[in-house]
Amino acid sequence: xxxxxxxxxxxxxxxxxxxxxxFDRLGMLIVLLLLIGIMSIFAPSFTxxxxxxxxxxQSSITAILAAGMTVVILTGGIDLSVGSxxxxxxxxxxxxxxxxxxxxxxxxxxxxxxxxAGAINGYFTAVPKLPAxxxxxxxxxxxxxxxxxxxxxxxxxxxxxxxxxxxxxxFLGVPTxxxxxxIVYIIMFIVLKYTLFGRHIYAVxxxxxxxxxxxxxxERTLIHAYSISGLLAGLAGVVMASRLYSGQPMVGVASxxxxxxxxxxxxxxxVGGRGRIQxxxxxxxxxxVLTNGxxxxxxxYYWQQVVMGVVIILAVLLDRIRRT
Numbered sequence: 476x477x478x479x480x481x482x483x484x485x486x487x488x489x490x491x492x493x494x495x496x497x498f499d500r501l502g503m504l505i506v507l508l509l510l511i512g513i514m515s516i517f518a519p520s521f522t523x524x525x526x527x528x529x530x531x532x533q534s535s536i537t538a539i540l541a542a543g544m545t546v547v548i549l550t551g552g553i554d555l556s557v558g559s560x561x562x563x564x565x566x567x568x569x570x571x572x573x574x575x576x577x578x579x580x581x582x583x584x585x586x587x588x589x590x591x592a593g594a595i596n597g598y599f600t601a602v603p604k605l606p607a608x609x610x611x612x613x614x615x616x617x618x619x620x621x622x623x624x625x626x627x628x629x630x631x632x633x634x635x636x637x638x639x640x641x642x643x644x645x646f647l648g649v650p651t652x653x654x655x656x657x658i659v660y661i662i663m664f665i666v667l668k669y670t671l672f673g674r675h676i677y678a679v680x681x682x683x684x685x686x687x688x689x690x691x692x693x694e695r696t697l698i699h700a701y702s703i704s705g706l707l708a709g710l711a712g713v714v715m716a717s718r719l720y721s722g723q724p725m726v727g728v729a730s731x732x733x734x735x736x737x738x739x740x741x742x743x744x745x746v747g748g749r750g751r752i753q754x755x756x757x758x759x760x761x762x763x764v765l766t767n768g769x770x771x772x773x774x775x776y777y778w779q780q781v782v783m784g785v786v787i788i789l790a791v792l793l794d795r796i797r798r799t
Contacts, residue, residue, distance in 0.1 A: 535656040596701040
């Protein structure tokens with residue numbers, strides 16, 4: 476009898492473990508597919524090829540931000556400054572382009588500004604060990620302030636036609652931001668899964684002190700993590716400026732919330748150490764499909780805000796459930 480009871484208990488535990496693994500890996504993909512099915516029924520125009528391309532194009536900015544946010548959250552941190560970095564990077568790249576700097580150099584400068592802002596966040600988080608929430612909250616304010624200072628608070632209209640391709644162009648019928656998004660995720664997948672740096676990111680997020688005892692340079696890893704987040708926010712800013720044909724200091728407000736929600740919906744733990752970049756892109760598409768579907772169904776914008784707020788809370792709740 477005891478043997479049968481033990482076998483039964485073991486089988487039940489194995490089933491629970493398998494169910495948890497399935498939920499972690501496929502749960503949000505199933506939610507995405509169900510959401511697509513529901514929107515297809517209630518908003519028939521949802522499945523139009525033009526609308527699908529629009530969803531991909533609109534979600535590309537959030538996806539790029541969320542890729543960098545994934546790295547930071549995997550370390551157990553958070554980056555509230557990505558929306559402001561996006562704005563500053565876009566403004567800098569447009570102003571340099573308008574001043575006669577070659578377009579590739581102007582774009583690279585915008586990305587470099589993002590990298591520098593991220594590195595500053597990483598330094599103050601890793602070395603003086605200030606709370607990431609406070610550091611990035613402060614940089615969210617001063618970085619956007621810099622964007623307003625250098626523009627005088629007004630949008631800077633883009634002059635160069637060559638600049639417009641990366642955000643507003645098409646290649647083989649597909650918007651160029653979709654290609655940028657795809658390349659970013661391929662690179663980040665390889666970095667997190669197959670490189671030593673990727674293993675260090677997971678280790679630091681799982682147990683920072685244990686990582687330090689095993690010889691991992693925790694401070695350097697954290698600085699690199701925030702630098703990557705800043706770099707990708709800078710890239711998103713360049714793409715956004717290209718799409719809008721201007722550098723706008725007010726753009727990207729609250730975009731960090733969408734990025735965070737996408738990361739958590741995608742299965743990355745808010746406390747760090749666990750998650751996958753491929754889950755993040757699923758989280759991005761869930762938010763994009765939900766937003767697009769509500770727009771097609773003529774849901775009032777204010778109610779859309781209510782729904783998105785609930786989604787963010789549910790994302791954190793799902794993270795808690797995964798960890799129990």
